[in-house]
Amino acid sequence: MIQFSDVTKYYDDDLVLKDLTFTVGKGELAFLTGPSGVGKTTLLKLIYAAELPDEGNIVVAGWDIRKLKQNTIPYLRRHVGIVFQDFRLLFNKTVFDNVALALRIHDMHPKEIREDVLEILKEVRLKHKAHIYPQHLSGGEQQRVVIARAMVSKPTVLLADEPTGNLDADTSLAITNLFREINARGTTVLIATHSASLYQGTGRRVFHLRDSNIEKETVG
Numbered sequence: 416m417i418q419f420s421d422v423t424k425y426y427d428d429d430l431v432l433k434d435l436t437f438t439v440g441k442g443e444l445a446f447l448t449g450p451s452g453v454g455k456t457t458l459l460k461l462i463y464a465a466e467l468p469d470e471g472n473i474v475v476a477g478w479d480i481r482k483l484k485q486n487t488i489p490y491l492r493r494h495v496g497i498v499f500q501d502f503r504l505l506f507n508k509t510v511f512d513n514v515a516l517a518l519r520i521h522d523m524h525p526k527e528i529r530e531d532v533l534e535i536l537k538e539v540r541l542k543h544k545a546h547i548y549p550q551h552l553s554g555g556e557q558q559r560v561v562i563a564r565a566m567v568s569k570p571t572v573l574l575a576d577e578p579t580g581n582l583d584a585d586t587s588l589a590i591t592n593l594f595r596e597i598n599a600r601g602t603t604v605l606i607a608t609h610s611a612s613l614y615q616g617t618g619r620r621v622f623h624l625r626d627s628n629i630e631k632e633t634v635g
Contacts, residue, residue, distance in 0.1 A: 502561050509545065575604070
């Protein structure tokens, strides 16, 4: 589902990733870890084509990233949901409208949008707060809105960048369990985190990023 082959990425003259090779299989839940500034976010950006590799090849859900034209990138992103570390919610719009935004961009019928949004809000246990504004939610609830927004288009791949970085331990556990539920339904999930507690005891593959490459692979 996600395949990197000898991928190298520079920012100007600064080497960020070098000769990176790894695979995340279809339906897998895996973790990417390493200290802050090591390149985890850059790696995720390469997956959804916010950045392009300087060398090597990347294939995501059957799409060859280096062969994508600018006007086809939105089609790739329909297959890739993204949970950002800083939430990026619109505080002048309700929970419902934040989640519905991606579907409205795709010109879906309003009835379909309503059905899909309410269904995904039910799955993340926020249907009862559909018409609340994000600033009136807890941090954990805001993160669940972000996950709902990423999942409402039914992507085949879900990426999460430090999804529990600003949450307490109990809320982090609840969010991690939600990712497991999403994965159990068949979605491929890759979570970038610096927190070992997120992957310890999961039995899932963990890629340890250091010095521009994957230093080792372990099982959480």
